Amino acid sequence: MDGTALDGIEAAYRGEIYGEALYEAIAWAQPDPERAWKWRVLAQLERETGAELAACLRRHGRAPRPAPEDRTKGIVDAKIYAALPWQALMRRFAEELDADIAEYSDLARRAGAAEAAVLARLVEHERVTQTFCRRECAGAGDTALAPVLAFVKQIPPR
Numbered sequence: 001m002d003g004t005a006l007d008g009i010e011a012a013y014r015g016e017i018y019g020e021a022l023y024e025a026i027a028w029a030q031p032d033p034e035r036a037w038k039w040r041v042l043a044q045l046e047r048e049t050g051a052e053l054a055a056c057l058r059r060h061g062r063a064p065r066p067a068p069e070d071r072t073k074g075i076v077d078a079k080i081y082a083a084l085p086w087q088a089l090m091r092r093f094a095e096e097l098d099a100d101i102a103e104y105s106d107l108a109r110r111a112g113a114a115e116a117a118v119l120a121r122l123v124e125h126e127r128v129t130q131t132f133c134r135r136e137c138a139g140a141g142d143t144a145l146a147p148v149l150a151f152v153k154q155i156p157p158r
Contacts, residue, residue: 005111006060009053012104012122016050017066019043021074022081026089029082033158038145040156042129048153049125056118087137094133100126125151 020043027039054064081089104126108119128147135144149155 001060001111001114005107006057006062008107008110009056009115009119010062010064012107013050013053013057013064014067014070015100016046016053017070018074020046020050021071022078023074025075025078026082029078035086037156037158038132041145041148041152042132044154044156045125045129045148045152049122052118052121056115059115090133090136094130094137097126097130097133101130 023039023043023046027036027043030036030039057064081092084092101123104119104123108116108123111119128151131147132144135147138144
């Protein structure tokens, strides 16, 4: 795998650190316990994906280095997202994930077969998150999280 693909994987890893902090902070800001739990599940998905990317980087001789500003930015940005009404929050996330899906799909193509499974999971974790957001927008509250629950390895307690 070439250096630019590894750079992309490292950037994706840092994005997962940001996403975990963002989702945890959004969870803390939710007055509704069920909605807070949904965001904790999403944070767990980010944590798991980040761990997979970190292992990938180590296999290729790179030490995963989360920058403190990644977590800080996630916490700061969460204040903006958490202030939105629920439907607006879900719509915004669903739309914003399009760029991540496109970027990570391109990264998976460039990286080749060496880490195909890890990068396929990277893309898919964004897709299941987007599906959750779209289902929430459609009013599927109780079942909206099903694709994420099927994908995540460890479900956090309620």
